[in-house]
Amino acid sequence: xxxxxxxxxxILFVCIAIILAINLNAQQTGxxxxxxxxxxYKTVKIGNQVWMAENLAYKPNSGKYWAYDNNKxxxxxxxYLYDWETACNVCPTGWHLPSHEEWSQLTDFAGTNPSFKxxxxxxxxxxxxxxxxxxxxxxxxxxxxxxxxxKLTKGGAWWSSTETGSSDAWNRVMIPSNxxxxxxxxxxxxxxxxxxxxx
Numbered sequence: 001x002x003x004x005x006x007x008x009x010x011i012l013f014v015c016i017a018i019i020l021a022i023n024l025n026a027q028q029t030g031x032x033x034x035x036x037x038x039x040x041y042k043t044v045k046i047g048n049q050v051w052m053a054e055n056l057a058y059k060p061n062s063g064k065y066w067a068y069d070n071n072k073x074x075x076x077x078x079x080y081l082y083d084w085e086t087a088c089n090v091c092p093t094g095w096h097l098p099s100h101e102e103w104s105q106l107t108d109f110a111g112t113n114p115s116f117k118x119x120x121x122x123x124x125x126x127x128x129x130x131x132x133x134x135x136x137x138x139x140x141x142x143x144x145x146x147x148x149x150x151k152l153t154k155g156g157a158w159w160s161s162t163e164t165g166s167s168d169a170w171n172r173v174m175i176p177s178n179x180x181x182x183x184x185x186x187x188x189x190x191x192x193x194x195x196x197x198x199x
């Protein structure tokens with residue numbers, strides 16, 4: 001059947017490589033039930049990290065947070081937008097706002113063009129992703145200091161817990177037209193989405 005033993009070894013090596021690649025990219029999904037409001041979130045293990053696979057939609061008793069355009073219907077899909085101080089304290093017990101380094105670990109794991117691989121397959125205006133790992137990033141837009149909302153369906157921004165100064169902190173930004181995940185230091189009073197990561 002095979003011309004020689006080396007040919008058989010090559011075919012076996014290719015088969016093993018394919019199986020390993022499939023196992024490496026296999027999504028380990030789960031669920032998180034937030035006991036504070038009984039909302040259930042999808043979760044996914046990516047590399048050594050376990051992430052919420054949806055934007056946080058918890059309405060805290062204090063802090064600053066907004067539904068996009070002050071329309072509560074947007075919360076069901078995109079979650080709330082939080083200022084940085086609120087974002088740092090809004091994740092449920094056993095979960096936390098990811099640091100700059102934890103975000104970098106995620107994007108490094110995704111490799112080349114991580115934004116394409118982490119974006120959801122729907123709801124992005126002219127720029128859906130492949131969602132290779134089940135992260136399902138959605139373009140929830142943002143709110144700036146003047147109270148103006150922008151970029152719903154056209155861009156997503158997520159806080160990190162890492163400060164860059166007394167008034168700024170790192171966030172991660174994805175836009176439809178680019179495969180990169182941008183690192184931006186932004187004013188803590190802006191409103192961005194939150195993805196929690198397991199402790």
